[in-house]
Amino acid sequence: MDILLIAGLWLDASAWDDVLPTLTQLGHRPVPVQLPGQGDGAAGATLDDQLAAVLAAVDGADGQPLVVGHSAAATLAWLAADARPERVAGVVLVGGFPAADGTAYADFFEPQDGLMPFPGWSAFDGPDSADLDEAARRGLAARMTPVPVGVSRGVVRFTDERRFGVPVVLVCPEFSAGDARGWIGAGDVPELARAEHLEYVDLDSGHWPMVSRPAELARVLAAAADGR
Template sequence: MDILLIAGLWLDGSAWDHVVLGLEAAGHRPVPITLPGQGQGSASATLDDQVAAVLAAVDSASGKPMVVGHSAACTLAWLAADVRPGRIAKVALIGGFPAADGQPYADFFEPEDGLMPFPGWGPFEGPDSADLSEEARRDFASAAIPVPAGVTQGIVRLTDERRFDVPVLVVCPEFTSTQAQEWIAAGDVPELAKAKHLDLVDIDSGHWPMITQPAELARLLAVAALEA
């Protein structure tokens, strides 16, 4: 199966390099997506530009792909399901949840000169980054790509309720599947509360398992693809 991989903020497609190896070994065709404004194209890229890049990958896939979103990009994966509900076999969400219609995409930190830079490790101290070595932290920070405000401040628009028919897997790293279920049941994640086919799985990692647990993440995604 084609597995489309969308990394979260400040990352490009190379974030998936080690996961790609595991997925290929399992017989799948991984396709890391380098997003406009995050390693491709202009710093003036918008959320619509990123959505268009994901949709182009969906349309180019062989058969129905599984679309994988990490962190903020969980919303990009879900937007793809909204626009192409009949073309996607499954959505996998790693360490995040889709924003609801009308919400900003990822307006988490103050932009500087039209870009939202990586804010340093302070906001991510604790479970998010506890499993990252000092070397991994330095490498991440030095390679981090400031994300255009046109992306982070873009407003999410969801229009097709057939997205709720697309099977969803939530991979839970710095939080547990039990916590995620509680948040969904409490109404904190309205999009997933309406999903008709929802599974959750734990992975023993921080927020970036593609860095610290790539083999296990590849295994979980390969299993999910076989079940799609």
Template sequence: MDVLLIAGLWLDGSVWDEVAAELRSLGHHPVPLTLPGQGDGSASATLDDQVAAVLAAVDSASGRPMVVGHSAACTLAWLAADARPEKVSKTVLVGGFPTGDGKRYADFFELRDGVMPFPGWAPFEGPDSADLDEETRRAIAAAAIPVPEGVATGVVRLTDERRFEVPVLVVCPEFTPAQARELIDAGDAPELAKVTHLDFADIDSGHWPMHTEPAELARLLAAAAS
């Protein structure tokens, strides 16, 4: 199966390299995406540009692909399910939940000169980053790509309720499946509360399992694709 891999803020498609290699060995066809504004020098990229790139990948995939979003990009994966509910076989959300209609995509941190730079590790202390050693932290920070303002502040538009019929797997890294269920039950992830087929998978990692547990993450994705 084609498995589209969409990384979260400040990351490009190369962050999936180890996961992709494992997925190939397990018989799947991984497609890591590098979206507009992720290292192509285009600080003018918008959320619409990134959505269009994701949809182009869905449309060109063989059969019905599985779409994987990490962190903020869980919303991009969900937008793909909304725009192509008949084409997307499953949506996998790694360490995040989709933003609802009418809300901004990811304006979580300070904007400077038209971009949202990586804010350093202070906001991620605790379970998010507990499994990252200093070398990995330095490597992630050094490779971090500032997010264009037009992406971070873009407004999410959801239009097709058939998205709720697309099966969803929530992969839980820095939180547990029980915590994810509690959050959904409390109304903090209203999009997921309406999903017909919703499953959870635990992974013993922080917020970036593609760095610290790539083989296990690939195993979970392969199981979901199968």
């Protein structure tokens, strides 16, 4: 199965490099998606541009692909399910949740000159980064590029309720499946509260398992693809 891989904020498609070999060995075709504005110098990119790149990958896939969204890109993966409910075999959300309709995509940190830079590791103290040593932090931070405000402050719009029928696997790295169930049950994640097929998978890692636990993450993604 084609597995489309969408990295979260500040990262380009190379974020998935260490995940690709295991996915290939397990019989799947991993397809990292390059998002406009994240590593390609497109400072004027918008959320619509990023969604267009994801949908182009969906439309170009062999059969029905599995769409994987990491962190904030969980929203992009879910937007793909909304735009192509008949084409997407399933969605995997890694350490992130879809934003609610009508809210900003990822307006988390103050922008500078039209770009939202990586705020530094102090913003991710605790479980998010506990599994990254200093070398891993330096390497990951060096690859991060500021995200255009046209992306981070883009407004999320859903249009097709058939998205709720698309199977979802929520991978829980720096939080537990129990935490996620609680948040969803409390109404904090309205999109997933209406999902008809929602599975939870715990993964012992921080927020960037493609860096700290790439083989383990690959096996989780392969299992989700096999389940489709």
